[in-house]
């Protein structure tokens with residue numbers, strides 16, 4: 066059984082006390098790898114390595130071009146090792162292998178995009194009429210702690226780590242305890258690509274009272290970028306405040322998917338299925354609340370149910386599998402299962418789906434649930450959608466906004482004015498019209514309300530990963 070260690074100061078190392086944790090494949094329900102289990106001493110060691118590399122190493126001062134070259138070399142190595150990276154995420158969390166391979170491509174794009182973005186970025190020149198000249202610079206901040214979740218292990222890890230690196234920072238990346246392997250592989254590839262020691266460190270361990278919390282408490286950490294549950298985000302925010310460490314929080318969601326009666330139904334059904342059943346709904350952006358205009362509700366539901374039932378469910382390692390017969394872990398399976406009980410349904414009916422074999426839940430559609438039912442209010446983070454009819458545009462907007470979350474929403478309509486009108490009224494960080502999941506990495510990504518604090522992507526990542534500085538210079542005699 067292969068061992069996956071921390072990557073600290075350019076070396077793969079075990080924990081200082083030798084502790085390990087089993088890495089369980091949720092489909093086979095067997096341990097498939099052993100991983101270093103870090104604690105505070107390992108976190109401190111990783112931060113010290115990153116601190117030293119920032120303060121004394123060549124990384125922050127070598128220039129955008131050299132960093133860009135190294136990052137593209139890393140991206141090349143990721144492409145060469147795409148199968149190993151994808152299989153790591155598939156075995157760690159049961160994601161269908163075709164989707165894990167897609168995630169690898171997106172992760173490679175994260176590396177290349179942020180490398181190029183930093184190099185091509187421009188600051189503002191501010192001509193003054195007082196005999197002075199002002200301009201902006203973007204200075205690296207120092208050590209960035211990147212804490213990522215288990216649902217897109219490689220993709221969300223690289224989304225946080227790469228802008229930090231591109232802007233000249235050093236990083237300690239703590240992947241989720243359930244999905245550690247692709248991060249160690251990335252650390253190995255960074256060494257192979259020629260990254261200086263201490264620039265990209267990978268720290269394994271749990272969150273509370275473990276490697277995660279030790280990282281957030283460390284005063285040598287200059288930024289914390291976190292993706293995970295809203296509750297965890299609040300804890301991290303409170304801890305970070307003690308050191309005045311800025312945080313970027315990408316948190317939970319309860320996405321509304323609104324289908325108007327003039328929508329292209331084939332397209333709307335296709336995306337309604339993708340929105341909640343891709344990665345078995347273990348997606349912050351999942352379209353877990355489906356609102357369909359009454360005139361088309363019945364026809365839509367017939368098609369939607371048929372499409373959900375047609376998904377090929379099976380072994381995530383099999384390229385023919387569209388929907389995994391395993392949620393990410395036993396603990397997560399228990400959580401999702403809890404939402405199929407009468408208490409959470411609040412009177413709602415299961416139209417199709419329910420429990421599957423092992424730790425799996427089949428594509429599940431719930432109807433007739435009241436808007437205050439737990440299945441409507443809470444993030445289930447599984448393949449469970451709640452469908453509700455609506456009558457008017459105003460009602461659809463009100464229903465969609467009736468949530469403490471605000472990560473994203475979808476609108477399906479062929480009416481251009483309505484699309485813009487509704488998009489403007491939705492309290493969501495991203496609104497997709499007649500599509501879903503499509504991203505431009507320059508666009509802001511983040512959420513309203515309990516879905517997060519701050520935005521990442523393009524210049525938004527630049528602002529978080531740097532200290533923007535104003536330089537004001539006298540150019541005429543006083």
Ligand code: NAD
Pocket residue numbers: 212213214215216217221239240241242270271272273274276277278279281292293294295297298300301314315316317318348349350444446472512516517
């Ligand atoms: P989680 O909050 O349990 O864990 C996320 C990470 O934080 C893990 O690495 C974990 O070890 C670490 N952690 C936990 N407690 C910590 C603590 N006290 N201090 C420091 N680190 C700690 O989340 P999860 O279950 O891994 O992920 C699922 C959640 O992530 C869902 O709520 C989902 O919506 C959210 N998510 C959000 C986005 C987004 O972009 N907004 C993307 C994906 C997932």
